[in-house]
Amino acid sequence: MTANLSSPADAKPQLSTLRRFFGYFAPYRHEIPVALLMVLIGATSQAIGPLLIGWSIDNLILQGNLPGLLRMLAILASIYVVGFGAIRAQIRRMGGIVQRLLGQIRQDIFDKVQSLPVSFFDRSEAGDLMSRLLNDVNTVNQAFGLTIPQVLGQTFSLVGIIIAMLSINLQLGLLSNLVVPLMIFTTGVFSRWARSRFRLTRQTIGDLSAKLEEDIGSVREAQAFNRTQLNIEEFDSLNAANRRANVQAVAVTAAFLPSIDFLNTLATAGVMAYGGYLATTGAMTVGTVTAFLLYVQQFFRPIQILSQFYTQAQSALAGLDRIFLLLDEPVTLQDAPNAVEMPLIQGQVRFEQVEFGYSPHQRVLKGINLGAQPGQMIALVGPTGAGKSTIINLIMRFYDVSAGAVTVDGIDVRDVTQASLRRQIGIVLQDNLLFSGTVAENIAFGVPQAHQVDIEAAAQAANVHELITSLPQGYRTQLGERGTPLSQGQRQLVSIARAVLLNPRILVLDEATSSIDTRTEGLVQDAIARLLHNRTSFVIAHRLSTVTQADQVLVIQQGQIVEQGTHTELMALNRIYANLYSLQLGSV
């Protein structure tokens, strides 16, 4: 599934995508007829002009009928004014419908994102996914947002013109209209040709951007390793390839409009020749020929706009394909149909013969058994990638076990709702992710209706209250993209406060070892100690002090618990744990 989301969707069955896109128009089906009527009126007012002008020339101007001419012009002017009003109304109605529709698509995307399980996000690259989604909605907006009314109008115009011409003179009309299918065919050929050229340009610009991003971000390494010249040369060849590909692509697109124009002129010339012949033999009037000439001139614009629309629509449809792929992604972790609310947790957590793997042929946990009594602190140690964070994933029910069961107070976590379970579990993870919003909002992340008093109390317990009040705007300081950046240590304190406010019965903690300065380190250790007090906690331990104070230490190696016990017991065993410990101690 994800592979399709990352790769460009090429020429797939586009009809189904279109149909599904049209489905989004359903809520507006009462407004659409009026909007379409406006479009029709607007197009007709444009199409009728040449007809009336031609008629005026024959029957009024050449007859010297001045009052008649003035009357006709008044009619024409009013038709144009009516058309003007219709076009304004059409922009408002159709444009409004499309914008609200796009808002719905954006909403659907977000709702879907919220419902998908953690496993989906671990598989796809978040940044890539996001830029795709946003680009795609943007492309749809550009292709359809403002142009749908115009496209509809031009289509109606085209049809109107053809009808008008046929009704004036069948033969001449057929002759001139021969060119329309030719134009459409040419458009098809060119766009197929252009598409393959542009696929190449997308690739070259992608390669160029990737190289750019990598080299700009690694300037220090390049200078330290004297790699600058080589980087510049490699960049130049990608740059040149991109230039070549683009020039080749434009050779196609530059030839397109002139070809259409040429066909248009062939038609005009044909009309003039044959029409002129008819006029000289008296079978056709000057005015009629004039009208025909003006109409043939008007062919060009609709075809031009429609072909531009066609290309844009292609990218938009590809984007819609990806969006619909996301919306169709199955939600693999859901509350069971008869799930109940998790009652107030006492704090007993058990893993019973748990087996788990992130993919079918990969076993990260093999037959894990562990039990924590309420209030106990369980330290998890072991080499990287051994499954410690997986255990956390399973307690939080970010993933479900493949075999065995995870129980809290004897209740299988799959039998309760995710929300009721997680509301009682607090986490402090390695990355200390904060969100855009005020400091207070971040601390109250899990308890949005918390009072300022409680927020400050939680901050106090996390040793971060002084720090916050020393900021220029205190608790109202904005964090995130447009806000004040905090240091790693300070962010960790805020995330601890966030967990404190939740007052969870179970705590999950990943002790980060990023470079925090000694003073903040002290504050963090103290805050964590307070946080762990009286709660069942699972700690991925990185500090000696944590391990020595744990009620149980689990040594995890290659998906299995190889040693289990208190610090003292494990030291007495004098095997794996003792080895790790003395190595650490001896090297200080």
Add this chain to the structure above:
Amino acid sequence: MQESQPQASNSLRQLQRVLSSLRIYPLLSLGALSSALLLVAAYAITPQLFRWAIDQGITQGNLDIVLYSAAGLVMAAIARGVFNFGQSFCAEALSQSVVYDLRNQIFSKIQTLSFSYHDQAQTSQLLTRVTSDIEQIRTFLSTNLIQVISGVVTLLTIAIILLVMNWQLALISLLVVPIAGWLMARFFRRNNQLFRQVQEQLSDLNAVLQENLLGVRVVKAFVRESVETERYTRLNADLVAANLKTLQAIRNTFPYIFLASNLVIVMVIGYGGIAVMQGRFSVGELVAFNAYLLLILQPILLIGFAAPAIAQAASSAERVYEVMDAAIEIKDRPHAMPFTTCGGRITFENVSFRYPGATSPALCNISFETKPNELIAILGMTGSGKSTITNLIPRFYDATSGAVRIDGRDVRDFTLASLRSHIGTVFQETTLFSGTLFSNLTYARPEATLEEVIAVAQAAQIHDFVTSLPEGYDTVVGERGVGLSGGQKQRIAIARTLLTDYSILILDDSTSAVDAQTAAQIQAALDDLMRRRTCTSFVVAQRISTVRTADRILLVDKGRLVAQGTHAQLMAQSPLYSIILESQMKAAPALS
């Protein structure tokens, strides 16, 4: 990076610089320009052919003339087609060439700018300049520039032709130009703010989406889904409202322009019709006039749309040249000589250093001298200045006062290339590159053999891991070295550095992410290498466990060299050293 106040005159001047680079491609420039001008001529001739066909041909009953003018139309169309193609192709090829040069120039500049520049610059800002700013300039060159030129020429040509044909009618018709111009100017003035608002709303909305994607665990753990959805819904509604306002601005502009041009046509038919009735004007002339009017509207629109595009391209040019004009702080002196051998005597003579823009100095009067084959450890807390010291040796920065010497020669007397190729540095943050493990390891020496690579991998204790992978050294590594743990990345970085021609080795806190056991193994292997191959080695660290075995430890605190000596000497003589030792025993990290 400091954003300068946008000054219209400065950005236009930068745009002029871009335009002057068109001179490098005279053929393409002239090709585009002449095609544009000839295209205008081809367009201008068509209505005259109509007139000829109607007045001389149809009304006179002269079929020959009708057929001649039909043929003329076809030839004009062919000419139009050729010149249209010429104009589009030349303009695009020209823009691609100019931008190709710009990209190369700015890329080289970025690669050669010193560390101090990059400390203050943000990667994303630099990227924007090389990608979207340059693309903005390119679009301007390939479309707007030529559209403005041909638009102006078209308007002037048609205006002249109309005035010659019938000056009264011409004046009526040309009314449409100022009306349209005024409406468009008003539209862009208002739309500017609207457009910026829409962009802001969009980025606010995207920020929420991004946070929820990246922080999915936190959102789910704190059961925050509904609150986040509410936030998003509100912002989404704001965005829709902003877009609707844009629609309204469009609604109040363009339909009026089209109505104005339609009414002008009506007036022309009226006034012109009367003139025909009075014999002052022919039907052919009237039809031609009408055809010219249809040609006027598009250039007006194109010129109108070009105005904001010019402004955007100008500010993009300003941003691009800001980088290109940046001064390169660290470069070779005029008579720099190559660095060849190293005796091992590295001297810091009263070296002080302050980062550009910093209020306090990072290093204050540092003086020390190394002896040949010494392993020097530099110990200090975060922000003490320890990494700054080693950054001065390969001249990543230059001392603000004092001198850094190697065997008595100031490092600034050597060429950068020769100096750096003999100093191997392992940075604190490991950056790996997309490619295979092999290409990453041979980053500095692409021509290295597999045997050489295996040798350094073994020394860095990473060979066993690599051979455990199904594809071994050909395993593909992601952009940021995804799929590898912090410790594995660091070991690869160490191996990478070992493959260079180093005489001096600098390891900056390079085993911080590695577990104790592996760190000990790496240290043992490196100790050996360092004593054998280098003339001096430096290890920068926070943990005393890393520096115990060094020949000499330099203890740095707040930019000053506080003490130096062996571990035993420092334990006995330095109170600060003892304090650090004690606090580290309590909070030993990396047990796992």
